[in-house]
Amino acid sequence: MSHQGFTLEELTKLEGHAKLSVEMEGSVVKNTKLEVYEASRYFESLLLGRDYREAPSITQKICGICSVVHTLASIKAVEDALEFIPSEQTVDLRKLLLYASNIHSHTAHLFFFALPDYLGFGDVIELSQKKHDYIHLALDLQQLSSEMVKMIGGRALHPVTPTIGGFHSVPDEKKIAALLKNLEGVKRLSLRTARLFSGLEVPELEARSRHVCMKNKKEYTLYDGMITSNDGIIFRPRDYKKNIIEGVMEYSNSKHAKLRGMSYMTGALPRLNANYTKLSDDAKALLKKSRLKLPSNNPFHNNMAQAIEMVHFADEAKNILEKYRNGMQQEKHAVSLREGEGVGCCEAPRGLLFHHYGIGSGGRIKYANVITPTSQNAARMEDDISVFLPTLHGKPANKVKLLLEMLIRAYDPCFSCSAHFLELNLKKK
Amino acid sequence: MKAKVAFIGMTSCKGCFFEFLLLGKRLVGVFDNLTITNFWMLKEFNDKRGEYDVVFMDGAVSTDRELEELKSVRERTKFLIAYGTCACWGGVPALRNSAVNYRQTVYPQEPKFTSRDAVDPIDRHVKVDYYMRGCPVNEDEAFEVIVNLLTGKKPREKEYCVCVECKKREIKCLFKEGKVCMGPVTYAGCNAPCPESRTPCDGCRGPLPDRNLGAEIQLLKDQGITEDDLKLIFSKYNNVAEKFEKVKDEVVR
Numbered sequence: 001m002s003h004q005g006f007t008l009e010e011l012t013k014l015e016g017h018a019k020l021s022v023e024m025e026g027s028v029v030k031n032t033k034l035e036v037y038e039a040s041r042y043f044e045s046l047l048l049g050r051d052y053r054e055a056p057s058i059t060q061k062i063c064g065i066c067s068v069v070h071t072l073a074s075i076k077a078v079e080d081a082l083e084f085i086p087s088e089q090t091v092d093l094r095k096l097l098l099y100a101s102n103i104h105s106h107t108a109h110l111f112f113f114a115l116p117d118y119l120g121f122g123d124v125i126e127l128s129q130k131k132h133d134y135i136h137l138a139l140d141l142q143q144l145s146s147e148m149v150k151m152i153g154g155r156a157l158h159p160v161t162p163t164i165g166g167f168h169s170v171p172d173e174k175k176i177a178a179l180l181k182n183l184e185g186v187k188r189l190s191l192r193t194a195r196l197f198s199g200l201e202v203p204e205l206e207a208r209s210r211h212v213c214m215k216n217k218k219e220y221t222l223y224d225g226m227i228t229s230n231d232g233i234i235f236r237p238r239d240y241k242k243n244i245i246e247g248v249m250e251y252s253n254s255k256h257a258k259l260r261g262m263s264y265m266t267g268a269l270p271r272l273n274a275n276y277t278k279l280s281d282d283a284k285a286l287l288k289k290s291r292l293k294l295p296s297n298n299p300f301h302n303n304m305a306q307a308i309e310m311v312h313f314a315d316e317a318k319n320i321l322e323k324y325r326n327g328m329q330q331e332k333h334a335v336s337l338r339e340g341e342g343v344g345c346c347e348a349p350r351g352l353l354f355h356h357y358g359i360g361s362g363g364r365i366k367y368a369n370v371i372t373p374t375s376q377n378a379a380r381m382e383d384d385i386s387v388f389l390p391t392l393h394g395k396p397a398n399k400v401k402l403l404l405e406m407l408i409r410a411y412d413p414c415f416s417c418s419a420h421f422l423e424l425n426l427k428k429k
Numbered sequence: 430m431k432a433k434v435a436f437i438g439m440t441s442c443k444g445c446f447f448e449f450l451l452l453g454k455r456l457v458g459v460f461d462n463l464t465i466t467n468f469w470m471l472k473e474f475n476d477k478r479g480e481y482d483v484v485f486m487d488g489a490v491s492t493d494r495e496l497e498e499l500k501s502v503r504e505r506t507k508f509l510i511a512y513g514t515c516a517c518w519g520g521v522p523a524l525r526n527s528a529v530n531y532r533q534t535v536y537p538q539e540p541k542f543t544s545r546d547a548v549d550p551i552d553r554h555v556k557v558d559y560y561m562r563g564c565p566v567n568e569d570e571a572f573e574v575i576v577n578l579l580t581g582k583k584p585r586e587k588e589y590c591v592c593v594e595c596k597k598r599e600i601k602c603l604f605k606e607g608k609v610c611m612g613p614v615t616y617a618g619c620n621a622p623c624p625e626s627r628t629p630c631d632g633c634r635g636p637l638p639d640r641n642l643g644a645e646i647q648l649l650k651d652q653g654i655t656e657d658d659l660k661l662i663f664s665k666y667n668n669v670a671e672k673f674e675k676v677k678d679e680v681v682r
Contacts, residue, residue, distance in 0.1 A: 017438075017469075039440040039491045039522075040544055045531035046524040051661055057631060058665070061521040064444020064565065108450065112471055122473045125460050135457065143453040154626035156451055157444045157565045161626045169627040 018254075018413075020404065022385060027393045032382040034408075036254035047368040052078055052337075052359045053164060059355065059370065060158050063414055065108065067158045068101035068149060069348040070355070072223075076344025077355040078164050080238075084335050089328055090166040091223065093152065096320045097162065098222045098346065099313040100148035103186060104156075105349035106268075106306040107145060109412045110197060111138035114303050117406050118200050134196075141189040144182050148317075151179055165333025173327035180321050183314060190310040191282070197307035198290030202300035203403055205388050209297060209380055210262050211270035214347050220275040220312060222347040228274060230295065233260065237345035240354050246371060256379040257371060263379035266351030267411060268305035269296060280315035283308050299384055302410045306349075337363050348373050350412040374413045381408055432482040432579065435467035435475075436512075437502060439488030439495040440522045440548065445513035446470055446487060448565040452572055459575060480505045483578055485512040485561075485571075489522045491548045503555040508578065511557045512571075514564040516550060518635045519669040521564070523548040526669050549669065559584055564633035564666055567619050587618045590637050591630050595621040603629045607652055609662060614640035633666050 023031040043062055047055060056074040060067040072094055079086060086094075112124045115134065121127045128135040146156040152171060153159025161168045171179060212233075216225030227243070228234050235243050246255040258264070273295040276287060287294075292304045337359075344355045351373030358367030388407055392400050436446060446469070452459065459465075466476040484506045490496050503509055514520040525531050526547050551557060561570060577584040591612035595602070603624055604610040611632030612624065623630050636642075649659060 039495065041440060041491070041522045042525050042528065042531040042544075045528040046521070048528065051658065054661065054665070058521060058524070061442050061444075061564065064442040064447045067442070067444060108447070112450070116473075124471050125465060125468075128457060128460055136454070139453050139456060142450065146451055150622075154628055155565075155622050157448055160623045160628040163628075 018252075020385070020408070021251075022389060024389070027390045029386040029389050032385045033249075033251050034254075034378050034382050036252045036378070040253045043370060044368040047357070047365045050365050052081075052357070052363045052365055055355075055357060055365060055368075056162065056164070057158075057160075062370065062372070064157055065105055065414060066101070066348045066350065066353075068097055068153060069222075069346050069353055071159055071162050072098065073344040073346045073348075073353045073355040074357075075162055075164055076346065077342045077357050078344070078359070079335075080342030080344060081340040081357055081359045082164070082335055082338055082342070083340065084165060086166060087331055089170070089324070089331065092320050092323065093167060093170060093328065094162065095223050096317055097149065097152045097159070099317040099320075100145055100152065100186075102222065102349045103190065103310050103313050104142065104145040104149055105412075106310050107138060107141045107193070109349070110193065110303060110306060111135075111142075113409055113412075114406075115197075117402065117409070118202075137189060137192055137196075141186065141193060144185045144189065148179060148182050148186065151175055151182070163333070165335040166331055170328035170330055171324070173325070176321055176324055176327055180318070183318055183321065187311070187314040187318070190307075190314050191286070194283075194286050194290075194307040194311050198286060198292060198304050200304070201291070202298065202303070203388075203406065205298050205300060205384065205391070205407070207265075207297050207299055207384050207387055209299075209383065210259065210264035211273055211295075211297075212259060212264045212266050212352065212376075213270040213274050214345065214352065215274050219316070220271070220278045220309075224345075227345070227352065229259065229264070230270070230273060237354065238343045240343060240345070240356070240371070244354075244371065244376070246375065252378070254378055255371075255375045256382075257376040258379055263383045264376065265299060265380045265411075266373055266376050267302055268309050268349075269299065269302040270351075271347060272305040272308060279308070280312045282315060283312035286311055299380075299407060300410050302412065306412070341367070350374065350414055351376060372414070374411075377411050377413065381411055381413070431462065431464045433466045433476075433479070434463045434483045434485070434575075435481045435502075435506075436465070436469070436485045436487065437467055437498070438469055439486070439499070439516070439551075440491040441488035441513065441515040441520070443470065443487070444565045445485075445515075445563075448568050449485075449571055451568045455572055459572075462579060463575070478505075481507070483508045483510065483575075485510050486516050486551055487512045489515040489519050489548045490551060490554060491522060491544050493545060496545070496554060499551055499555055508558045509555065510559045510561055510574065511551050512561050513566050514562055514633055514635060514666050517552075517560045517562050518667045519548055519550045520666050523550070523669045524664065527664065547669070560586060562616050562634040563619055569620075570618055587616065588637070588639075589617050590640060591615045591617050591619065591621055591624075591634070593617055594619070595624050598625065600624045603627070604648070609649060609652070609654060611645075611662070614642055614645045631665060632663070635667050636663075 018036040021033045056071045059074045060071040062070050116123050116127050150156045154161045211230040214225040215228040246257045341358045354371040356369040360366035511517045574584045594617045608629040610629040612630040615632045616634040616637050
């Protein structure tokens, strides 16, 4: 048997630093390793001995892109430990913040990282010089959605208003009106984005993977629900430890999670596969006209799923804002300290996120664990590459490199979160 | 010839890069007037060996690989900016300098990429020409610095506290309401977005040199804040900042 190998040194247009090594024998993939060499920050240990009230503002610094969802998952975990149940208005405002920040994050990923590949440009800087309409669409949408996050969260990144129990400040009537006006633009531009992405031709890959997301009966949820797989597994977020095992890979600073022994995908595509009947009318109409047929097992469809989600999230955001047309009321947060343990789970733009803390005497954190979407997707990315690579047999090396990078990018990975770069090492022995 | 500008990242959340993208349409002008030689998140080809006019260095130094890169970049750079609180002060990653058994806590067995024992701000190892503070930085300040450099001016740091900006905007004082606010002892430049949304300043831009720290500490103690809590509050972003050594002394006194 012929032993072959080639090395691809660098993967870019991603959040964080990682490297991919593939060993092949003939056309058979023997081994795939996704090495995340982004420096570890040992976040869980940073929390030990800190005050429970600091957990959200420290853990939001796990990630610059998904800081909103880290903040909220952290708050939920603390509230779970304190057995505190937030008010309806608080939950609505948290959902609104999640919708706005998901649109913001999806916009950045779709236009800055993913789109240049599909249009044959090296990167977004080249795209910006040649496709003025697309870059303006991207920048306008990014600005409008980040302004929404800022209006609610106080800052576009690392939000400051959400706190344990509720919000330091809530939008008054004037701000709700401003948010609604902003949202009109977000909806219009999200529709254009969704039409653009749902018309893109994506590489074929039948991955037959396990898909996992949060699900509830009421809505296309990002905030609460049961953890559900496409092959019938269902459990409460609190029971994550009984179901999800995180392993340390000697080659990577990111842990690799498996669900009952199997790699799995989490993110926009699993969410859409499981929840598409609950989409808004406009999002449903888009889905119907798109190239996307559900359920889809092609991870490249994750980008289309994100684009369709943006339209749905804009509609959901509108529903919440209209409910509070007269402004929200500043509430008192009657949180009382007790010792306990709690789990907070939310859907980040790129998939499931778990925060888990133990609070000891005096409110000091005595246990902390965080499972990020990328550490859950890492094992699945490796498995996908093993399935995808043999189908690329005979293609020129630069095309193979591009397609593998596109596959990894389709997951919208965030390697800062997971440990936290992508350099590609393809070894054919 | 256009100025060569590089964005290089070390240990951080990469949020300060993302914050730069919030420049919106101003980005088109930036891309047209500068040659961005490195921007990990955006660019396919990054020039790792070349010479740069300006470098935005993000993140703290936490691995040997990063330290080597930092020193090499400094030799090839005319104007080096410590970009963000991690680069300026160590930031949240530097909390691990006082964490106990951090490796064993997070990884049952150590992965291949071992970290340095301490997380350092970059000026522990190289000369810094400008400090852009904040967790995250403020994109308007980043734009201002770029415009300054393009027009041949040396950008100036704001050597006053957050309270100045807060008062200018007529935001109601949270300190007076008995909240633990770090505004009086923290570098300005953010335009006080936290107090604006009724959230006390948590000091993310770092300790201002000529602050009245003793008075701040006494006032906080009067509000019933314990010394243990004071240490937590002052260490959050500035655990290894040299100025913080003084803070620790004053807290203990």
